[in-house]
Amino acid sequence: MDEKAVTASGGAAAYAERMKRIMDAVELRQPDRVPVAFFNMFWLARYGGISCREAMYNYERLAEIARRALLELQPDVYAHPHLVTAVGPVMDKIGYLQMQWPGHGTGDNVSYQYLDREYMKAEEYEDYLFDPTGFYLAKYLPRVAAEFDGLARLQNLPGQYYFSLILGMHRYADRQVVGALAAMRDAGEEARRMLTHAAAFGKEMADLGFPQAQGPTANAPFDYFGDNFRGSKGIMLDMYRRKDQLIAAMDKAGVFILRQACAAGVRSPSKFVFIPIHWAFDGFMSLAQFKVFFWPSFRKLVVGLIDGGFIPLVLWEGDCTSRLEVIADIPRGKAVYWFERTDLLRAKEVLGGTVCLRGNVPASMLTTGTPADVDACCRGLIEQVGRDGGFILDGGIGIPDEAKTENVRAMFEAARKYQP
Amino acid sequence: MIENEKQLVEAISEMREEEAFALAKAMLDRGEDPIRVLELCREAMDIVGKRFERQEYFLPELVLAGEMIENIGAIAKPLIQEKSGGEAKKLGRVLIGTVHGDLHDIGKNIVTFMLDINGFEVKDIGIDVPVAKFVEEIREFKPAVVGLSGFLTLAFDSMKETVQAIEAAGLRDRMKIMIGGGQVDEAVRNYTGADAYGSNAVAALTLCRQWIAG
Numbered sequence: 001m002d003e004k005a006v007t008a009s010g011g012a013a014a015y016a017e018r019m020k021r022i023m024d025a026v027e028l029r030q031p032d033r034v035p036v037a038f039f040n041m042f043w044l045a046r047y048g049g050i051s052c053r054e055a056m057y058n059y060e061r062l063a064e065i066a067r068r069a070l071l072e073l074q075p076d077v078y079a080h081p082h083l084v085t086a087v088g089p090v091m092d093k094i095g096y097l098q099m100q101w102p103g104h105g106t107g108d109n110v111s112y113q114y115l116d117r118e119y120m121k122a123e124e125y126e127d128y129l130f131d132p133t134g135f136y137l138a139k140y141l142p143r144v145a146a147e148f149d150g151l152a153r154l155q156n157l158p159g160q161y162y163f164s165l166i167l168g169m170h171r172y173a174d175r176q177v178v179g180a181l182a183a184m185r186d187a188g189e190e191a192r193r194m195l196t197h198a199a200a201f202g203k204e205m206a207d208l209g210f211p212q213a214q215g216p217t218a219n220a221p222f223d224y225f226g227d228n229f230r231g232s233k234g235i236m237l238d239m240y241r242r243k244d245q246l247i248a249a250m251d252k253a254g255v256f257i258l259r260q261a262c263a264a265g266v267r268s269p270s271k272f273v274f275i276p277i278h279w280a281f282d283g284f285m286s287l288a289q290f291k292v293f294f295w296p297s298f299r300k301l302v303v304g305l306i307d308g309g310f311i312p313l314v315l316w317e318g319d320c321t322s323r324l325e326v327i328a329d330i331p332r333g334k335a336v337y338w339f340e341r342t343d344l345l346r347a348k349e350v351l352g353g354t355v356c357l358r359g360n361v362p363a364s365m366l367t368t369g370t371p372a373d374v375d376a377c378c379r380g381l382i383e384q385v386g387r388d389g390g391f392i393l394d395g396g397i398g399i400p401d402e403a404k405t406e407n408v409r410a411m412f413e414a415a416r417k418y419q420p
Numbered sequence: 421m422i423e424n425e426k427q428l429v430e431a432i433s434e435m436r437e438e439e440a441f442a443l444a445k446a447m448l449d450r451g452e453d454p455i456r457v458l459e460l461c462r463e464a465m466d467i468v469g470k471r472f473e474r475q476e477y478f479l480p481e482l483v484l485a486g487e488m489i490e491n492i493g494a495i496a497k498p499l500i501q502e503k504s505g506g507e508a509k510k511l512g513r514v515l516i517g518t519v520h521g522d523l524h525d526i527g528k529n530i531v532t533f534m535l536d537i538n539g540f541e542v543k544d545i546g547i548d549v550p551v552a553k554f555v556e557e558i559r560e561f562k563p564a565v566v567g568l569s570g571f572l573t574l575a576f577d578s579m580k581e582t583v584q585a586i587e588a589a590g591l592r593d594r595m596k597i598m599i600g601g602g603q604v605d606e607a608v609r610n611y612t613g614a615d616a617y618g619s620n621a622v623a624a625l626t627l628c629r630q631w632i633a634g
Contacts, residue, residue, distance in 0.1 A: 100523060106548075110574055113523045232526045236480040237487060240435060283620055285478050318602070363573050364607040400573040400603075 014209025018076045022211065022392070026311060026356045027333045030389035034382045036415035037213050037358065038075035039398025041084055042111045047405055051109050053102030055081075056088035059197040066201070070210055073412040077213035078205070079274070079398070082198035087112075090194060093187035095146030098228070111401055119143050120229040122238065125245035128229075129252060131158075140229075147187070150180030202269060214313055215268030218261040218305070221250035221297040223278045232279070239285070239293055250297040258304040265310050272313040272336070273305050281318025281341075287326070295326055306334045313358075316342060317397070324350040340396040344385045357385060358392040361411055366395055366403040371410035378414030386420035425460055432464035432488050433471075435481060444492040454496040461489045465537045473622050479530065482621060486533045510541035512632035515557055516567035517545040519578035524571035527601060527621070531567060534621040540628060551578075551585040558591055564632050567624060568614065570601040579612040587613075596631045600624060 024031035045055040048065030055062050066081045101112035127135045138155050141148035153174050160168045171177060202212060226235040238246045261273050280294055302312045312335040319341040328351050338358035339347055347357055361377050385391045393415050399408055431440035444457055468485045471477040514535050518528055525547050532544045543561050568579045579599050586592050599614040609617040618624040
């Protein structure tokens, strides 16, 4: 089949055709062929011959390269590159402290990297539980970005009302507060500038017939605390030393995560909510611990998103085979489970009647293998996992940064070559 | 084993942190040999390791066990200097680090702890380690095993370059090289030229025991 002829003429018709293909898969019907998704973080930089640094800072160049790649590869859906990659200028303006990135601790040709640290102390669970927003202003925001320092002076807001509010306005003339608010405004304007570029690119690609794969992002409450607050070592110890506080805090955080995703989702062209899952893999915690610590608050989030009219797109990183029976307990045909390393045939057995599957050409194959390897792998996935529909082809973690271009081409071509 | 020694081993291996520390402290306060207390910690760690292999225990238990042993070690080790003999002889040397470009360390830290508690002399040279630094450290420390850690896919090339540099320096045949980290599998092992890969800390321990203890 001629790949150009796959799409109907006219952008709107092509867009509708791709959306139908994806939604047929999501809703567990058999589409006309297995859809294929595009997700990357810094592979576009390699494809376009620019540094990771430039990909993070040059909005137009990134758009130009992404346009070229998407028109060549013809995915059915794509994750918007700017929203994943082009965050350098905003991070500069807030003095972001939770990552290192090109020009800020790493060389020009590596991806940004999150720093696994304690950003919340064990004894601060009580503060978070009592007043999460107060904790954010007084402690958390100043720890994660240098320009938020002045916010620590804005404490006890619920204690300010009537005369204490009126007279308390003096704190907004505090030099540090003024400085923080000015820096945040500056960052806000940069964020708007980037998002304007992003929206223009999104519209351009939509007019060419390409829907976006995801809109807002969210995280499981366990990952929220494990990644962004307590650090991996901290949360592992909390599971023993502060079990009840951890569970209560995750329940609370889940409310905010859901609200934020829904608020962002209302404005987004895509109703898919991307949720990368970091700490659910088999080797990290026992199944019993998963059922107590990970699943309850996460399930609440998934169901909440579905009730809000969104489609959870859950990337289960690592191998999550032992979790499959537990995570099957969600409404049918309303979500996508993207598996990085879990055997998709096994996943199909357990989850095939419940949730659309996505994945999972190994990152190591896309990086070190050959086009023939990739083609054979994709064929196997399409023919077996794509049987009866409910499957989207992709790499285990999308396209890894160092993937060989010929391997990437082979993956997208395979989607058009083979039928289940 | 006498009763309170059994209790200490059990408290540690059953993850009863406060009880374990209280028992250890009481033993040391009574004048028990601190080296014996650390041996009991290792025996408990052995149990923890076996339960990890049997998939009864997972990373939270390894990390908590590590904390318990570190806290007990903090009160036991200063007492060792006062007695003759010093610590038990080490089994062999392992050099470990996260390869250049990669900043991740939690897995590496757990491996370091497991190897250390099991009697290996471990030198952890940190994260984002340039190729040249690995070579320099190998020349100086003369490890029997080198562990390369990396979480990101960019680590594949960094590991390959590190192995190649060790070869170019004429040092390759003096050691075994193991790799580990989130994206690592047999394809990556083959690509990098390492001798083996491990999926977790116990695999690293098994490899070192095979290679060093023979």
